[in-house]
Amino acid sequence: MQDSPVQLLLVEDNPMHRELIMKLLGDDPQLRCEVEAVGNLADGLTRLVKQGVDLVLLDLVLPDSEELETLFRVRLVAPQVPVVVLTSLDDVKLAARAVESGAYDYLVKSHLKSVSLGRAIRYTLSRARARGGEWDSPMFRLAQQQFLKAAQYMGLDDNLRQRLLFPQRTQMVSFPFFRDDRAQVETVFGYRVQHLLSMGPTKGGIRYHEDVDLGEVAALAMWMTWKCALMKLPFGxxxxxxxxxxxTLSDRELQRLTRRYTTEIIDIIGPDKDIPAPDLGTDExxxxxxxxxxxQQVGHTVPAVVTGKPVVLGGSxxxxxxxxxxxxxxxEASARHLGLQLSGATAVVQGFGNVGSHAARFLAERGVKIIGVGDASTALHDEAGLSVEALTAYADEHRRLQGFPAPEIVDHDELLELDxxxxxxxxxxxxxxVENAARLECRLLAEGANGPTTLEADDILQERGIFVLPDILGNAGGVTVSYFEWVQGMQNLMWSLDEIHERLQAILLDAFQRTLTRAEAQHLDMRTAALIEGISRVTEAKLMRGIFP
Structure with a gap:
């Protein structure tokens, strides 16, 4: 659950310069990194051969190499690792040649500051990812594997299989925004992916996270297609x-970033085109x-362009x-199917953000004892039961669970393996x-996150008789109420909370029953059954619309 720090290799022979650079790196609060320093090129090349380096900070003049030869030798050994040159040589021609030869940036030591160094590293890593395999994401591979497995069971026509394997429309942008001091300009990468345009407007959240890439966004868009189809919502x-x-952003910086990102994607969003919503790192x-x-751009208020907004602005x-x-x-429906009495049952909740905290609260209201909870900062265990109310209050105040007074702190891996x-x-x-699936000790695995279980783990869980409530079904409540909000916005009316709860429950339980019926009739796991339900509906729509021209 914890993001790994950036692994930097500093190749610098001057001890004073090495110490200065290490201090500048430590002074940047936005940069989480681990630095390994070597004093000559030979040691640097030896370290690169071992792999595991995300970025090289390279002095060009070293005891065993000089100027561009230094860069050439690094590129020869590790062509995929980005290099930022840190040098005392303030030479414009040399800088230009270094960049032409593959360096991502060229920084002169006498001009070096913590802000400029940290920004160069962050942007270099973003560029390297964009230049590398944007599609090559574990999450996107998982989404495609799940789809292909379901397509195989369905006997899906090869033309449709190839068509649905990748998104129909993808927009990738890079854009700047001002920091609060107005002296810094940060450039970031943004994405908007529309997987399927055949079912109506497209629908899906926007996430802000330092690890977002095209493959991840494409996977989430694909899952959203199946999710909307499974719920019978008129969206792609x-x-x-x-x-x-x-x-790391102030409120003012967050607002400037959001408004600039909106202008970059404004031509492909709209209440009849594509309706964004909150996701990881974003909110109402x-x-x-x-x-x-x-x-402001279209000249009149358009509440239905987004969902998940404040109620006072037309939110639901x-x-x-x-x-x-x-x-x-x-x-609840899964427990009834399994003959599991919720009152007195035990639960572990991994993740205590919006989804996890509310799930824990609603489970506790039904008499379930929450014996384990974790977020990115810590994992807590109390066999007697944790107070969800106290956990929520602590998380609201501290923005994390670390420091909450629980009887036992466990590893994140141990949390998943609690009985x-x-x-x-x-x-x-x-x-x-596949590494931990055999050690899970639960009867029911409920997925509120996207893609939390690998395909290989699915097979192990099914063999062990663990009932899996898959993500495209389990976390569909958000997009379903987003649909309600969109309908209310388009019709200029407001539903009561009771109406929303009643409609939400009816749609979800209908989808659950259809999935369960298919799983039992065709001897499938719940995930594959849910995917087939969604893909079948998309297939029918595709065939009905035909191909133009």
């Missing part, structure tokens, strides 16, 4: 994101800024907690893998 799947750490306030920016009652509430509706009736995955992708 979409997703967006900006590669930035929102926790971000949606309000997006709505306002769009409305019940939207914030919809994913967590929907997940618990489905856990419980219900395991809720509401954090990140790839949490249950």
């Amino acid at each position: 799947g979409a997703k967006g994101g900006v590669r930035v750490d929102p926790t 306030r971000v949606m309000a800024w997006l709505m306002d920016t769009y409305s 009652l019940g939207r914030k907690e919809a994913t967590g509430r929907g997940l618990v509706y489905l856990i 419980c009736d219900i395991l809720v995955l509401a954090a990140l992708q790839n949490q249950v893998t």
